[in-house]
Amino acid sequence: MIRTAIVGYGNLGRGVEAALAGAPDMELAAVFTRRDPQKLRIKMPGVPVYAYSELAEKAADLDVVVLCGGSATDLPVMTPEIAKIITVVDSFDTHAHIPEHFAAVDAAAKEGGNLAVISTGWDPGLFSVARLYANAALPNGRDYTFWGRGVSQGHSDAIRRIPGVLDARQYTVPVEEAVQRVRNGEDPVLTTRQKHTRECYVVACEGADREAIRQAIVTMPNYFDEYDTTVTFITEEELLRDHAGLPHGGSVIRSGCTGQNGEYRNTVEFSLKLDSNPFFTGSVLTACARAAYKMHQAGGTGARTIFDIPPAYLSSASPEELRAHLL
Amino acid sequence: MIRTAIVGYGNLGRGVEAALAGAPDMELAAVFTRRDPQKLRIKMPGVPVYAYSELAEKAADLDVVVLCGGSATDLPVMTPEIAKIITVVDSFDTHAHIPEHFAAVDAAAKEGGNLAVISTGWDPGLFSVARLYANAALPNGRDYTFWGRGVSQGHSDAIRRIPGVLDARQYTVPVEEAVQRVRNGEDPVLTTRQKHTRECYVVACEGADREAIRQAIVTMPNYFDEYDTTVTFITEEELLRDHAGLPHGGSVIRSGCTGQNGEYRNTVEFSLKLDSNPFFTGSVLTACARAAYKMHQAGGTGARTIFDIPPAYLSSASPEELRAHLL
Numbered sequence: 042m043i044r045t046a047i048v049g050y051g052n053l054g055r056g057v058e059a060a061l062a063g064a065p066d067m068e069l070a071a072v073f074t075r076r077d078p079q080k081l082r083i084k085m086p087g088v089p090v091y092a093y094s095e096l097a098e099k100a101a102d103l104d105v106v107v108l109c110g111g112s113a114t115d116l117p118v119m120t121p122e123i124a125k126i127i128t129v130v131d132s133f134d135t136h137a138h139i140p141e142h143f144a145a146v147d148a149a150a151k152e153g154g155n156l157a158v159i160s161t162g163w164d165p166g167l168f169s170v171a172r173l174y175a176n177a178a179l180p181n182g183r184d185y186t187f188w189g190r191g192v193s194q195g196h197s198d199a200i201r202r203i204p205g206v207l208d209a210r211q212y213t214v215p216v217e218e219a220v221q222r223v224r225n226g227e228d229p230v231l232t233t234r235q236k237h238t239r240e241c242y243v244v245a246c247e248g249a250d251r252e253a254i255r256q257a258i259v260t261m262p263n264y265f266d267e268y269d270t271t272v273t274f275i276t277e278e279e280l281l282r283d284h285a286g287l288p289h290g291g292s293v294i295r296s297g298c299t300g301q302n303g304e305y306r307n308t309v310e311f312s313l314k315l316d317s318n319p320f321f322t323g324s325v326l327t328a329c330a331r332a333a334y335k336m337h338q339a340g341g342t343g344a345r346t347i348f349d350i351p352p353a354y355l356s357s358a359s360p361e362e363l364r365a366h367l368l
Numbered sequence: 369m370i371r372t373a374i375v376g377y378g379n380l381g382r383g384v385e386a387a388l389a390g391a392p393d394m395e396l397a398a399v400f401t402r403r404d405p406q407k408l409r410i411k412m413p414g415v416p417v418y419a420y421s422e423l424a425e426k427a428a429d430l431d432v433v434v435l436c437g438g439s440a441t442d443l444p445v446m447t448p449e450i451a452k453i454i455t456v457v458d459s460f461d462t463h464a465h466i467p468e469h470f471a472a473v474d475a476a477a478k479e480g481g482n483l484a485v486i487s488t489g490w491d492p493g494l495f496s497v498a499r500l501y502a503n504a505a506l507p508n509g510r511d512y513t514f515w516g517r518g519v520s521q522g523h524s525d526a527i528r529r530i531p532g533v534l535d536a537r538q539y540t541v542p543v544e545e546a547v548q549r550v551r552n553g554e555d556p557v558l559t560t561r562q563k564h565t566r567e568c569y570v571v572a573c574e575g576a577d578r579e580a581i582r583q584a585i586v587t588m589p590n591y592f593d594e595y596d597t598t599v600t601f602i603t604e605e606e607l608l609r610d611h612a613g614l615p616h617g618g619s620v621i622r623s624g625c626t627g628q629n630g631e632y633r634n635t636v637e638f639s640l641k642l643d644s645n646p647f648f649t650g651s652v653l654t655a656c657a658r659a660a661y662k663m664h665q666a667g668g669t670g671a672r673t674i675f676d677i678p679p680a681y682l683s684s685a686s687p688e689e690l691r692a693h694l695l
Contacts, residue, residue: 059628063507084628139695140688165695167501170679171638172694174494177655177682178648180390184694224641299651301386301411305643311498312639314551316632321505324626328504348680348690352497355504361467363675367503367511368466368487368496 043334044070044102045327048093048119049109050081052287053132056323057107057330058085064327066357070103100127105330105337108132109323117142121149124157124344128337130330132162132322139165147344156337157344161329162322163313164188168293170347171311175295179307182297185223187215187236191289191318199264200241203257205249208277210284212240215291223294226306233267241272244280289318328355370661371397371429372654375420375446376436377408379614380459383650384434384657385412391654393684397430427454432657432664435459436650444469448476451484451671455664457657459489459649466492474671483664484671488656489649490640491515495620497674498638502622506634509624512550514542514563518616518645526591527568530584532576535604537611539567542618550621553633559594566597569611571604616645655682 045067047054054072061069062085069088074081078090091099096106106123108131110116116133123129124146133142139160150157160166164186172184193213200209219236222229229235241258245251255272259265275283292312299305315321329347332354336345353360372394374381381399388396389412396415401408405417418426423433433450435458437443443460450456451473460469466487477484487493491513499511520540527536546563549556556562568585572578582599586592602610619639626632642648656674659681663672680687 055628056626059626062628136695140692143691160695167505167636169695170501173679173683173690174497176685176694177679178494178652180651180684226641299383299386299644299647301382301389305647307643307648308639308641309494310637310639310641312635312637314553314635314637316634317626320626320632321634324507325505346691346695348687348695349678351676351678352500352504353675356500357507358503360675363500364470364673365467367499368463368492368673368675 043067043331044104045330046071046073046096046099046103046106047109048073048096048106048123049115050074050083051109052319053323053326054109055084056317056320057109057327058083058323059320060324060327061085064331064357067327067331071099073106096123097126103127105130105334107326107330109326117145120157120159121145124150124155125153126155127153128155128157128333130158130161130326130333132166132326133160134162134165136165143344143346151343154342156333156341158329158333158350159344159346161347162325163315164291166322166325166347167313168291168311171293172295173348175293175297175309175311179295179297179299179309181299181303182295182307183228185231185294185296186291187220187294188291189213189215189237189289191291191315192284192287194287196239196241196264199261200243200258203254205246205254207244207246208280209241209243210280211242214238214240220292220294223296224308224310226296226308228296234269237268239265239268239270241270242275242280242284243272244277245274286316287318288316290314331355331357370394370658371431372657373398373400373423373426373430373433374436375400375423375433375450376442377401377410378436379646380650380653381436382411383644383647384436384654385410385650386647387651387654388412391658391684394654394658398426400433423450424453430454432457432661434653434657436653444472447484447486448472451477451482452480453482454480455482455484455660457485457488457653457660459493459653460487461489461492463492470671470673478670481669483660483668485656485660485677486671486673488674489652490642491618493649493652493656493674494640495618495638498620499622500675502620502624502636502638506622506624506626506636508626508630509622509634510555512558512621512623513618514547514621515618516540516542516564516616518618518642519611519614521614523566523568523591526588527570527585530581532573532581534571534573535607536568536570537607538569541565541567547619547621550623551635551637553623553635555623561595564595566592566595568597568599569602569607570599571607572601613643614645615643617641658682658684
């Protein structure tokens with residue numbers, strides 16, 4: 042059994058916990074938290090909860106740690122810190138900063154003789170590796186990524202910070218016509234606005250100026266100003282009733298040519314439809330934790346991404362079983 | 369430049385040749401044939417054509433060989449034979465015999481100190497690895513594979529062997545309703561008949577008994593008897609005009625649950641739409657030849673499948689470029 046610990050018990054941590062419960066070769070050995078460990082109740086019975094500060098002294102009883110913190114401030118500090126101590130997996134998703142995060146984690150993991158898989162989940166993660174296979178098979182082509190329909194927690198948070206907003210849920214929605222054009226192999230050049238729309242469901246404080254809130258949302262730079270955005274005001278009850286889930290998904294599509302003169306068109310598509318983004322992401326992190334453990338057992342140290350993981354390592358099945366049943 | 373040779377210059381060999389022409393880090397170094405090498409004209413200028421019997425003596429000038437023979441009789445003999453001499457890639461696709469083929473090639477490759485990637489292309493190949501990622505992410509779920517709409521060469525050949533048939537083309541067609549039910553997460557149990565239909569376009573010899581041909585097709589064991597099959601008689605001109613291509617494709621879909629009690633449904637789908645099956649397959653084989661070379665350079669010997677290839681090895685781009693642009 043691969044002794045696995047979770048650091049951070051939010052939605053993602055609970056997703057990893059549930060995935061570990063279904064993994065025949067892994068066990069949840071501990072949960073680490075920056076909250077008061079006495080007050081944290083986890084689902085799985087009999088698993089100890091420790092303070093994050095205790096991780097170094099408990100590491101000898103663990104094989105791999107799954108980091109469930111945020112990319113903005115937690116992971117840039119925590120992943121290198123933990124990689125010095127033990128093999129670790131994170132879901133760092135600030136695409137622009139991946140090279141520097143990789144370098145920092147690589148140095149720390151090598152110093153500690155450990156292995157670290159960074160930036161995994163579904164995007165970055167499964168979507169990334171889908172892009173890589175599609176690019177390898179169709180070097181002459183064009184990539185498209187569509188996200189949604191699903192809840193963007195970053196955009197929901199941005200709305201919540203507007204004065205007069207009590208709560209909010211933002212859905213990213215792909216423009217179906219654009220998706221169809223890409224699937225048809227038309228290779229369209231698409232603007233940000235042509236690819237996705239944004240739907241906002243907002244609970245306003247009593248007496249708040251709704252039109253001012255709407256204006257603040259639709260003009261918000263980077264988040265909304267380049268999109269066709271709709272704002273719908275709802276009650277707190279409606280939000281809890283109709284928008285409690287965190288569904289997400291999307292498609293990576295590559296359209297490209299083969300043939301002596303590029304005469305053949307081809308489309309490769311990878312799609313996800315997820316009732317719960319954090320539980321699926323937690324499941325992918327768990328598979329990557331298994332792979333990180335195996336790569337470290339095989340003598341590997343330093344940072345890796347999903348691009349470096351032999352896919353068989355993600356599975357609990359043996360190579361023989363995989364060849365017989367999935368090949 | 370990775371010096372790459374092709375063995376067998378049929379549709380698939382031409383597909384590999386075209387893919388090599390677009391690969392910045394690979395070159396077509398030689399073509400080997402069991403036909404008369406003097407009479408074989410290939411597309412790429414200046415590339416020598418040799419008899420298959422000359423492969424062993426030319427191997428020192430090559431890095432990797434891509435085998436473009438058939439799975440029925442060629443590859444079970446040729447892949448182990450060549451794996452003793454040099455690093456090799458094949459597209460062996462008789463699913464039931466993969467374990468024994470793997471064992472034979474593994475022994476031969478280890479004996480020669482070479483590396484061999486077997487059973488690659490798109491199914492087995494990209495479809496297989498899509499199944500593996502989906503199974504790793506959703507261990508609690510169900511797999512579905514739909515093929516088509518596309519030309520099955522095996523089924524077309526089977527029709528051609530019926531007395532009175534001059535030529536034929538068979539399309540495998542997924543049943544759209546079944547695909548939609550799977551996409552909707554209904555987890556249906558589907559019979560062979562419910563998943564695919566078969567469309568046959570047949571050129572009959574003059575005076576042949578068309579009803580007898582139709583009966584021979586629709587009752588043919590394994591090939592057609594378990595399917596709803598339609599037979600359309602056309603002229604040779606119509607066959608050449610409307611059915612000259614070899615399009616194919618399909619979808620691998622896994623539907624599964626996450627959550628503490630399996631309360632969240634998820635669907636993972638990987639789809640291909642290919643104007644030319646052999647040119648796309650040739651392109652995948654070429655990427656795998658690159659990976660085989662790199663794995664051998666890294667000290668690897670023995671047999672591998674796409675399950676064992678770190679995805680980054682398939683690409684001509686550096687790990688840094690991949691992380692910066694595709695992750």
